[in-house]
Amino acid sequence: MGGIIAQAMAVALQRRGRQVGLLALLDAYPADAWRAESEPDQAAIYRALLVIAGHDPAQHPDLALERTPVIDLLRRGGTPLGRLPEAALDGVVRVVEGNNRLVRGHHHARFEGRLVHLRAAHDHAGRALAPSMWAPYATTLEVIDVPALHGEMMGARATAVIAPALLQRMAG
Template identity: 40%
Template sequence: GASPATGGSMLEVLLPLRPTGSRPPLFCVHPAGGISWPYIGLARYLADHPLYGLQARGLAGPEELPATLEEMVADYLEQIRAAQPAGPYHLLGWSFGGVVAHALAAELQRAGEQVALLALLDAYPLGAESSQEAAPLSERDVLTLLLDAAGLSEEGPLDEELDRDRVMDLLRRKRTIPAELLEERALAAVIDVSNNNVRLLRGFTPGRFDGDLLLFTAAQPAPDSPPDDHPTPRAWQPYVDGMITIHAIASTHHHMMRPEALAQLGPILAAALEETGRRRPTQGS
């Protein structure tokens, strides 16, 4: 298939998944692994909205990783404003990216901008993140993550003596994953980025967002998680002044961009974007 990015690298910080459209863009913040190209799956549900992914620094080439979540937020704000200089803004984040999206929303408001939509995919503040998310990632975890993203994980969890070359071969043949991401250097970077992001989350307290929150929860527990491990949406209440609307999606945390989950959440997200468009007085006729 064609690569969604036009020119440039698939590992850049601002990834134009679909740069065209007459409506306001939706900015999607990466999960802990730092990559945002799985969000391309949203494109078919969001007519006429440009779609951008924010990706972690350190993937495209060696560079210093952010020391704090605030530093990451300031960086991503610059990226967002380069693509869309003024609001209203529409933000989405999955997992770790949800905490960043919420922080971006609060920061944009502090700068006097309007945030019309804040949508989170199974994201929770403050160490409320399930414990599995907080464990440092190994290479095996990253390969599992890539197999997942490529839709190849139906065969069940990877065995301990995972043959990396076999996995890479599988991924190259499937061609749903940007080739650059399958290079040795990029894989190592995903591990560093993930572990850094988990560390950033531990040291961060969210601010307050004065608006509504659209929260999609993963209704199916991860195969290996203890039954009571899942944080509750109530964890967001101290950090959101508006209404929290919750939609349970029949999916596990890691499969929120799979076709089955997208079929559930895509239309709800599209309707929410429509709604924000209707609430605003439009310029011109």
């Protein structure tokens, strides 16, 4: 969701005559990647909640993708999501559902500039997700492979790759 919003904001800023210094997306893919998917069931929503919390659902094959077992895992793991009160967690689940609908209904305009895609190089096996999906929506596309899973993109190892790459591009 964040990458889709960032690309749309860059386009909106350009339409208002503003200059965009850097458009960098952390392992985000355009709305086209999700458009054909059906409305998510509860299992998909709780799988997404795990990913948002930084868990790889594949590492928990016996976990029932239902509210109680997923929330219990989040609470035991000490994640920020796991520390939220029940009402706030209900809100997060509603936002995940709503964002899914918004993403599938979004249509991108073209960004006139360079889009830097920081790809989680250890993720998305068997899925038709590729940074090249952004090519129609930017003048140029640069891809930087980050040796991480999607859920690890804000971790220390990934940040050690991402931060210098972004600093270099912002300086140049």
